[in-house]
Structure formats: C-alpha cells, structure tokens
Amino acid sequence: MRLVLRRLLWLGPTLLAITLLTFAVLSSALPAEPELADLPLFFNPEPGSVERLSRRALAQVAALEPAPPEAERTLTELGGAALPFVLPALDAQSPEERARVVRALRAVGTRMGLEFDPSWEPSREVLLWTRFWEEHSIDYRPSVAKRAVSRLGQRSTLLRDTEVRQLDTYALEELVAQMPPQGALDLERVRRLAQIAASITGEIQLQISPSADLLQAERIAAAWQDWWSRHRSRYKVYSGTERIAAMLRDTRYGAWVAQAVGRKLGLGHGGRAAWDVLVHGGRVPRPLFFAGVLGAWAGAVASGVFTARRALLFSSAVALLRALLPVLVLAVLVSRWLGPAAGQLWVGALLMGLGGAPLSVPDRMQGPEARTVGFLRTLAALGVTPWRAGLTTVRLSSARLAVQLGAHLSNLLTLTCVVEYVLGLPGLGAETIAALQHPDLNWLMAITVSAVLFAGLWHVFGEWLVSLLDPRWASAADGAEGEA
Amino acid sequence: MTPRRLVNLAALAYLLALLLVSLASDWFSTHSAASAAVLQSELGQAGARDAWAWWMLATRNVLAVSATATLIGALLGAAVGGLAIYGGHGLAGVLSRFAGFIGAFPGLLLVGLFRLGDPSHGVLALLCALSLLRTLEVAQLVRGEVLSAMLGDFVEASRALGASRRWQLRLHVLPRLTRPFLANLLRGGSALIGLEAALSFVGLGLPAGVPSWGGGLAVVARGDGSVPLLMAALSIALTSGALYGLGLSLRPASLGSQNGTPGREGEPASRGAWRRPEAELKEKA
Numbered sequence: 001m002r003l004v005l006r007r008l009l010w011l012g013p014t015l016l017a018i019t020l021l022t023f024a025v026l027s028s029a030l031p032a033e034p035e036l037a038d039l040p041l042f043f044n045p046e047p048g049s050v051e052r053l054s055r056r057a058l059a060q061v062a063a064l065e066p067a068p069p070e071a072e073r074t075l076t077e078l079g080g081a082a083l084p085f086v087l088p089a090l091d092a093q094s095p096e097e098r099a100r101v102v103r104a105l106r107a108v109g110t111r112m113g114l115e116f117d118p119s120w121e122p123s124r125e126v127l128l129w130t131r132f133w134e135e136h137s138i139d140y141r142p143s144v145a146k147r148a149v150s151r152l153g154q155r156s157t158l159l160r161d162t163e164v165r166q167l168d169t170y171a172l173e174e175l176v177a178q179m180p181p182q183g184a185l186d187l188e189r190v191r192r193l194a195q196i197a198a199s200i201t202g203e204i205q206l207q208i209s210p211s212a213d214l215l216q217a218e219r220i221a222a223a224w225q226d227w228w229s230r231h232r233s234r235y236k237v238y239s240g241t242e243r244i245a246a247m248l249r250d251t252r253y254g255a256w257v258a259q260a261v262g263r264k265l266g267l268g269h270g271g272r273a274a275w276d277v278l279v280h281g282g283r284v285p286r287p288l289f290f291a292g293v294l295g296a297w298a299g300a301v302a303s304g305v306f307t308a309r310r311a312l313l314f315s316s317a318v319a320l321l322r323a324l325l326p327v328l329v330l331a332v333l334v335s336r337w338l339g340p341a342a343g344q345l346w347v348g349a350l351l352m353g354l355g356g357a358p359l360s361v362p363d364r365m366q367g368p369e370a371r372t373v374g375f376l377r378t379l380a381a382l383g384v385t386p387w388r389a390g391l392t393t394v395r396l397s398s399a400r401l402a403v404q405l406g407a408h409l410s411n412l413l414t415l416t417c418v419v420e421y422v423l424g425l426p427g428l429g430a431e432t433i434a435a436l437q438h439p440d441l442n443w444l445m446a447i448t449v450s451a452v453l454f455a456g457l458w459h460v461f462g463e464w465l466v467s468l469l470d471p472r473w474a475s476a477a478d479g480a481e482g483e484a
Numbered sequence: 485m486t487p488r489r490l491v492n493l494a495a496l497a498y499l500l501a502l503l504l505v506s507l508a509s510d511w512f513s514t515h516s517a518a519s520a521a522v523l524q525s526e527l528g529q530a531g532a533r534d535a536w537a538w539w540m541l542a543t544r545n546v547l548a549v550s551a552t553a554t555l556i557g558a559l560l561g562a563a564v565g566g567l568a569i570y571g572g573h574g575l576a577g578v579l580s581r582f583a584g585f586i587g588a589f590p591g592l593l594l595v596g597l598f599r600l601g602d603p604s605h606g607v608l609a610l611l612c613a614l615s616l617l618r619t620l621e622v623a624q625l626v627r628g629e630v631l632s633a634m635l636g637d638f639v640e641a642s643r644a645l646g647a648s649r650r651w652q653l654r655l656h657v658l659p660r661l662t663r664p665f666l667a668n669l670l671r672g673g674s675a676l677i678g679l680e681a682a683l684s685f686v687g688l689g690l691p692a693g694v695p696s697w698g699g700g701l702a703v704v705a706r707g708d709g710s711v712p713l714l715m716a717a718l719s720i721a722l723t724s725g726a727l728y729g730l731g732l733s734l735r736p737a738s739l740g741s742q743n744g745t746p747g748r749e750g751e752p753a754s755r756g757a758w759r760r761p762e763a764e765l766k767e768k769a
Binding site for chain 1: 589590591592593594596597598599600601617675678679681682685686687688698701705713717720721722724725728
C-alpha cells in the first residue's frame with residue numbers, strides 16, 4: 001500500500017515534468033503563435049511589460065525624426081495603458097520631441113474619442129493632452145476602471161460609454177473580467193462590453209451579433225478571456241505576489257495551461273476541443289487496448305500452465321510463433337485480404353489480442369517466478385496432478401502480468417495506435433499520427449497528458465493488483481524501494 | 485541435432501545472410517539516392533530486378549538503424565545501469581524515476597516528438613529515440629541482474645574471504661550477466677525491427693525517400709504488388725522472429741538445462757571461484 005501511495009504522489013511531478021519537456025520540444029520545433037511570440041517559454045523575468053514597453057517606445061519616438069513606425073505602432077497598441085507613463089513624461093521633453101510624441105498618440109486619441117483639429121498644430125495637441133491628463137489622470141486607477149465598466153454594463157449612456165472609451169486599453173482587464181454572461185437576460189450587457197473591447201483592440205471578430213444566443217455569448221466571453229490571458233502581460237503592471245505568480249503565468253507554457261484548464265485541453269487544428277476528441281475518439285482504442293491486455297493475460301496464464309506442466313519447449317514455440325507474426329504485418333495482410341471489411345472493431349480487437357500475448361513472456365525466470373517453480377515442485381511432491389498445479393499458477397501468472405504490463409504499457413499503446421491506423425479505425429491513433437505529421441501543439445500536449453495520466457494510474461492499479469494477488473511481491477518491492 | 489538447435493542455426497544463417505546482403509547492397513544496387521526514393525514510391529509496379537534492389541537497400545537501412553540503436557542502447561544502458569549501482573542511492577533513484585518518466589510515453593509519441601525536435605526530420609531523431617528506449621531497458625536489466633548477483637550468498641562468502649570488488653564482478657557478476665544481457669539485446673533488436681517498421685509505415689520512421697521495409701509495406705499495403713508486399717512482410721516477420729528465437733534460446737539455465745553454470749540462483753559462476761580469493765590473497769601477500 002505504501003508503494004501505491006508513493007506512485008500516486010509521484011504522478012503529479014511526473015506529469016509536470018513530462019508536460020514541460022514535451023512543451024519545450026514542441027515549442028522549439030513549431031512556429032509560435034504570433035500573439036505568444038513575444039512571451040518567454042517557461043519563465044518571464046519581467047511580467048507586466050507595459051511600463052518598459054511604453055518608456056522604450058516613447059524614447060524612440062522622441063529621439064528620432066521621423067519616428068520609427070515600430071515604436072509608433074507599439075504606442076498605439078498599448079493605448080490607454082501606456083498613458084500613465086507617457087503623458088507625465090512630456091514635460092521633461094523639448095518641444096520637438098513632444099510634437100513627435102503627440103503625433104504618435106493621435107491614433108490613440110482618436111480611438112478614445114478625443115477631438116483633434118484636422119490641421120496639424122503640435123502645440124495645440126500637446127496642450128490638449130496635457131489638459132486631458134490633468135483632468136483624467138485620477139481615472140487611471142483599477143477601482144475607477146472597475147466602476148466605469150460596471151456602470152456601462154448596467155446601462156448604456158453616452159457618458160458611461162465615453163468614460164470607458166477614454167480609459168481605452170486600461171479598462172480591458174475589467175471589460176474581460178465582467179464579460180461572462182450571468183443568464184439569458186444578460187446578453188445585452190455582454191454584447192456592449194464585447195463591442196467596446198473589440199473597438200479598443202481591433203478584434204472585430206470577437207463581437208456578439210444581435211441575433212446571438214446565450215451559448216454564443218458564452219463562447220465569445222471565453223474567447224475574450226483567452227485573448228486576455230495571452231495579452232495581459234503587455235497591458236499590466238504587477239506588484240507583490242501577483243508579480244511572482246505572473247512570472248510563471250505570463251509565459252507560453254502558462255498560456256497553454258490556462259487554455260488547457262479553461263478550454264478542455266485546448267483547441268485542435270479542426271477547432272474542436274481536445275477533450276471532446278479524446279472522449280469521442282476513445283471509444284475505439286479502449287476496447288483495442290483491453291483486448292491487448294486480455295491477450296497478454298491469456299498468454300501469461302498459458303505460460304504459467306505450461307511452466308507447471310514443464311512444457312517449456314511448447315511455451316517457447318508459441319512465443320516464437322507470435323514473434324514471427326508481428327501485428328503490423330498481420331494487420332496489413334488482414335486489411336489487404338478483407339478490404340473495407342477490415343475496418344471493424346472486432347478485427348482490431350482480435351489483432352490486439354494476438355499482439356498483446358508476447359508481452360506476457362518474461363525476460364527470464366527470476367525472483368518470484370523462480371519461487372513459483374519451487375512452489376510447483378512442492379505441489380508435485382505432494383502428489384498434485386500437473387494440470388491442477390497449472391491452474392493454481394493462474395493467480396501468480398496474473399500477478400506477474402500486472403507488473404510486466406506496467407513496463408510494456410508504452411508498447412501496448414503504440415500497438416493500439418498502429419492497429420487503428422492500418423485498419424483505418426477512427427480512433428485516437430490516426431488523430432495522433434496526423435498531429436505528428438502536421439504538428440498540432442494542443443492535440444499533442446493533450447494526448448501526452450492523457451497517456452501519462454493513464455500510464456501513471458495503470459501503474460498504481462498494477463501495484464494494487466499485485467499486492468492483492470501475491471503479497472510477497474509487494475513486500476519485495478517495498479524492500480527494493482527502500483534499498484534504492 | 486535437436487529441433488531447437490536446428491531452428492537456432494537457421495535463424496543465425498538467416499541473420500548472417502541479411503548482414504551479407506546489407507554489406508553488399510551498395511555493390512549490387514546501382515540506384516542512386518534519388519532513384520532509391522522513386523524505387524520505393526513506385527514499388528507496386530516494380531519489376532523483379534527493381535524489387536530486389538529495393539529490398540537490398542531497405543534491408544541495409546533497417547539493419548543499420550536497428551543495429552546502431554541496439555548497440556548504442558547496450559553501451560549506454562550498461563554504463564547507466566552500472567552507475568546506478570555504484571553511483572550511490574541518489575543516482576539509482578534518478579534512473580528509476582527517469583525510466584518511469586520515459587516509460588509513460590507511448591513509443592510512437594516519443595519518436596514523433598524527437599522527430600519534431602530534429603530539424604532534418606530524419607534518421608537522427610529516429611536513432612536517438614530508439615536508442616533512448618533501449619538504453620533504459622538495458623540499464624534496468626543490468627541494474628537488476630547485478631544487484632541480484634551481488635546479493636547472492638556466494639558473493640558474500642567471496643567477500644568474506646577477502647575478494648576485491650573487481651574480483652567479484654569478474655568472477656561472479658559478469659558471467660551471470662552475459663546471458664540475460666545478450667538475450668535482452670536480441671529480443672530488444674526484434675522489438676526494434678517491429679517498431680521501426682511500424683513507424684516507417686505511418687510515416688514517422690525513416691524519411692519517405694529512404695527505402696525501408698515498413699515504408700515499402702505502406703506503399704504496397706493498399707495497392708498492387710503482391711511480391712513486394714510479401715517481401716516486406718516476410719522480411720519483418722522473419723527478422724523479428726529470428727532475433728526473438730535466438731533471444732529465447734539464450735534464456736538462463738533455470739529455464740532449460742539444470743546443470744549449466746553460470747545461471748542458477750544462489751550458486752557461484754564456477755566452482756573454482758570459491759578458492760580463488762584465497763589465491764588472490766596469497767598473491768597479494
């Protein structure tokens with residue numbers, strides 16, 4: 001039991017380590033999504049980069065004539081969230097530098113609903129921004145943003161709308177946080193918040209149409225939350241424990257974890273949630289896998305019985321025959337012979353039963369197996385018939401199988417995928433092979449997590465089963481673990 | 485000659501023939517790398533000469549990958565298994581966790597991930613993944629066998645008589661390790677043949693233009709060409725079976741003859757080993 005508990009406790013760290021490793025490999029091999037390209041992989045030493053980005057862009061815009069388009073674009077994107085760092089710095093700049101900065105801020109001002117003179121007059125625009133900041137700097141606080149968004153959600157008026165628009169990207173966090181609908185009667189509020197968020201960010205595809213129902217509204221709200229989890233780091237300034245958490249959360253791995261938790265292990269290339277594909281596609285590999293386990297169990301029992309009858313040559317010959325008929329070859333021949341009729345589950349299950357059997361053949365007879373032979377000699381000395389003695393070994397063979405299958409689980413899963421693929425069964429194998437041929441990060445991460453969890457739980461189950469079937473093994477394993 | 489020995493000899497002869505074919509494939513096959521790719525892609529319509537040339541090239545490629553992965557796995561596995569015993573408890577724990585860690589991956593996924601990580605999407609990824617799988621298996625075997633031998637009464641007695649650790653290893657441990665080690669290598673080689681064929685079949689093994697049994701099987705699986713299909717299928721089955729059969733024949737004496745040494749539980753590798761520590765001590769004196 002101690003070993004079972006230890007296995008269970010190790011499951012978490014193993015899962016974490018495997019997802020980290022897999023994510024690192026996949027991220028290095030696949031091009032990153034454009035939205036996540038700026039984020040580090042696992043650790044973000046400077047989360048909440050709005051201050052750094054806006055000061056850098058400000059310095060570049062102020063220093064060079066003409067202003068670098070990249071820096072202007074950064075200021076435009078950062079929008080209201082950058083104003084607390086840009087506008088107070090205007091006083092310290094020369095008139096020419098100020099002129100370049102306010103020209104770069106024009107797009108932001110237009111988005112915020114500020115009215116500019118069509119003719120370009122730098123001093124007038126500097127004055128406009130200075131006055132704006134004198135009047136509204138107090139509004140750029142989280143509590144004010146929260147209240148403004150909440151008021152807009154309650155009822156839409158021009159004033160409330162203007163309040164939120166003037167906060168621009170500074171209000172995005174609250175807009176996204178308050179967006180999830182509370183019920184069918186809440187659609188209008190969600191639509192308003194989505195519309196204003198879309199006009200601020202330019203994500204027009206994330207608006208809610210007038211004919212949308214509650215389900216669509218929930219989907220759009222979830223999409224906004226995804227969007228925010230990916231872009232949050234650009235618009236925020238963190239402090240205290242939130243900053244420490246953001247160092248891990250505002251990374252590409254963190255974005256995947258957030259999506260995996262919130263969106264059923266993420267969306268695959270086909271647009272379906274990976275969890276849904278796993279649940280739906282799992283109907284095929286489950287019976288195949290258990291047919292493989294059944295085949296292995298039958299092989300283990302037969303091996304035990306033949307050992308009892310000392311028919312080792314026969315046992316070896318059967319094992320050799322199975323090795324001579326690899327499942328891949330059998331599956332191809334069956335597929336060729338039966339044609340489309342081969343794509344049936346029972347054919348796959350039969351092949352898996354045959355393929356699983358060699359897994360039960362031990363590498364060598366040692367430890368408890370040797371004890372089994374001693375046990376059999378004792379039975380023979382007591383006058384028990386060989387067949388009767390063989391039957392008593394079923395339990396011991398099953399215990400041995402439970403241990404061996406843990407080691408061969410990886411092979412059995414691979415076998416399942418291959419049989420599915422060859423027979424054209426619509427299961428997880430074909431999906432995984434397609435995802436490996438045309439890499440799909442979300443699906444590969446999802447199948448990795450599932451496989452590791454399944455393997456871990458199978459190991460735990462195996463340990464438990466062994467402790468039930470043959471307590472000597474459990475005590476031996478406990479001793480071995482202790483020594484290790 | 486017993487039937488078992490006959491089968492073993494036949495398996496050995498077959499494997500030797502395959503080895504000769506792969507060594508001679510470059511001389512017999514005049515196809516360049518580009519035409520080899522065409523050869524595989526048009527295997528269904530290939531004539532006898534082309535099918536033969538494809539088979540020779542495929543045999544060479546498959547044996548090269550499988551043998552290299554087996555060899556690397558054996559060397560690294562023996563080293564890691566030995567280190568796990570003599571490198572302290574921490575290393576054994578790390579090995580055990582790492583084996584569990586990799587064991588949780590389906591082989592298909594592991595190879596696929598290596599392939600994605602390999603910019604060439606080619607042989608290197610396949611070789612690394614197969615070697616890693618073999619290394620862990622061999623390391624666990626070596627650790628288990630050596631620990632089992634070291635805990636034997638005869639080793640303890642030898643230690644009590646003053647034998648050095650090197651002496652114990654040479655006289656007691658290594659002879660007992662040889663058979664299971666070789667058996668594991670052969671059975672592992674058999675598994676690698678099957679795994680490589682399966683990976684090449686699904687397009688994740690050797691690159692598409694490189695002839696291989698699995699790749700060829702994939703080409704002819706649903707099309708024409710019964711002869712190439714039989715060639716590929718028989719090659720995979722016979723090679724896998726031959727290696728497996730030889731591995732079975734090397735199982736320890738406790739499964740077969742009860743008189744063989746080394747191999748039996750609780751007994752020294754050879755009777756003389758009891759007296760040799762004394763001789764060694766005398767030499768030292």
